[in-house]
Amino acid sequence: MARLEEICAINMGQSPDSSTYNEDGNGLPFFQGNADFGEIYPAVRMWCSGPTKIAREKDILISVRAPIGALNIANCECCIGRGLAALTVNEDICAQEYLWHVLSGKVDELNSKGTGSTFKAINKKTLSETEIPLPPIDEQRKIAAVLDKVSGLIAKRRQQLDKLDEIVKAKFVEMFGDPVGNPMGWEKIALGKRCDIVTGNTPSRADPENYGNFIEWIKSDNINTPAVLLTEAQEYLSETGFHKCRFVEAGSLLMTCIAGSINCIGNVAVTDRRVAFNQQINAIVPKQDDVLYLYWLMLLSKPAIHSTINMALKGILSKGQLSEMAFPFPPLELQNQFSVFVKKTEKTKANINRSLEKLETLKKALMQEYFG
Numbered sequence: 001m002a003r004l005e006e007i008c009a010i011n012m013g014q015s016p017d018s019s020t021y022n023e024d025g026n027g028l029p030f031f032q033g034n035a036d037f038g039e040i041y042p043a044v045r046m047w048c049s050g051p052t053k054i055a056r057e058k059d060i061l062i063s064v065r066a067p068i069g070a071l072n073i074a075n076c077e078c079c080i081g082r083g084l085a086a087l088t089v090n091e092d093i094c095a096q097e098y099l100w101h102v103l104s105g106k107v108d109e110l111n112s113k114g115t116g117s118t119f120k121a122i123n124k125k126t127l128s129e130t131e132i133p134l135p136p137i138d139e140q141r142k143i144a145a146v147l148d149k150v151s152g153l154i155a156k157r158r159q160q161l162d163k164l165d166e167i168v169k170a171k172f173v174e175m176f177g178d179p180v181g182n183p184m185g186w187e188k189i190a191l192g193k194r195c196d197i198v199t200g201n202t203p204s205r206a207d208p209e210n211y212g213n214f215i216e217w218i219k220s221d222n223i224n225t226p227a228v229l230l231t232e233a234q235e236y237l238s239e240t241g242f243h244k245c246r247f248v249e250a251g252s253l254l255m256t257c258i259a260g261s262i263n264c265i266g267n268v269a270v271t272d273r274r275v276a277f278n279q280q281i282n283a284i285v286p287k288q289d290d291v292l293y294l295y296w297l298m299l300l301s302k303p304a305i306h307s308t309i310n311m312a313l314k315g316i317l318s319k320g321q322l323s324e325m326a327f328p329f330p331p332l333e334l335q336n337q338f339s340v341f342v343k344k345t346e347k348t349k350a351n352i353n354r355s356l357e358k359l360e361t362l363k364k365a366l367m368q369e370y371f372g
Contacts, residue, residue, distance in 0.1 A: 023045075030046045095144055102133065164352075179301045179304075194289055210240055304325070
């Protein structure tokens with residue numbers, strides 16, 4: 001084992017004078033924290049003409065404020081704010097790609113050491129003392145090569161899933177046009193006239209008999225757009241709680257309508273089973289329309305949904321507002337044709353997801369074997 005400070009130089013970020021920030025390309029690219037991170041490299045949104053802390057090209061950038069532990073690589077010399085630290089690896093004793101993989105497995109450990117009441121953060125001492133397994137450098141490179149290969153396959157599977165979602169989106173636009181602009185002139189009808197809108201609820205917490213294992217109780221974190229179906233609930237209601245809850249059958253749509261982040265408002269998922277749900281969610285129960293058409297309609301109408309939120313109370317889309325929103329409703333025959341296409345695509349996605357899960361399980365096992 002070696003401490004991180006024995007393997008690399010640690011450069012903690014610092015916020016420069018705000019008067020030196022600019023969007024004109026004046027100075028160095030400025031990365032403030034995890035929000036600037038991409039898959040591997042950060043995205044430049046801001047520059048700084050008076051940097052106080054500078055990361056070198058190829059340094060590992062690590063988030064030191066919540067969420068702690070996210071990683072990127074500096075693809076140019078850049079200014080780093082206090083949400084980041086830059087690690088310049090001594091490659092005589094440690095392969096950079098090896099350290100990347102070790103640190104990617106340290107996220108939970110680093111987060112557990114974070115301090116602060118509002119936003120947790122770690123300091124230089126905590127980062128410096130983080131222990132890193134350090135086999136001979138040739139072995140490090142072999143380990144990194146194996147993990148790089150598995151990580152590459154994982155990334156490929158995710159790209160395949162993203163591409164399939166883009167194909168479905170393109171098919172929707174081809175068949176129906178953009179639902180916000182409605183260039184094909186479909187009749188726009190208030191959602192509440194085509195569907196039943198149901199707001200969820202929370203059976204009293206004061207009575208523990210309301211909670212058990214009779215029916216899933218869905219919360220907004222089970223709605224993971226662009227995943228079409230709900231994830232499994234972490235909490236269940238009892239049969240007693242079921243008689244006090246609001247629930248829907250399979251073939252309905254659940255939408256997040258109350259959230260801390262406006263970006264989460266309008267997230268949707270299809271129910272493939274009977275579920276109960278809480279008051280942060282409105283169910284859209286179709287009377288005649290195809291639920292997969294409705295899913296993609298809502299997904300592609302998110303800008304319009306967000307414009308409704310911005311004119312009302314921040315962070316809330318009420319049942320009344322949702323009911324009154326008008327959407328294009330093409331003939332059911334066309335909706336069904338689109339639904340058949342989506343179902344075929346979802347079967348392909350299911351196969352890719354199974355492969356992805358196996359690869360992610362393999363990577364976790366390898367990380368455990370290599371790093372403990």
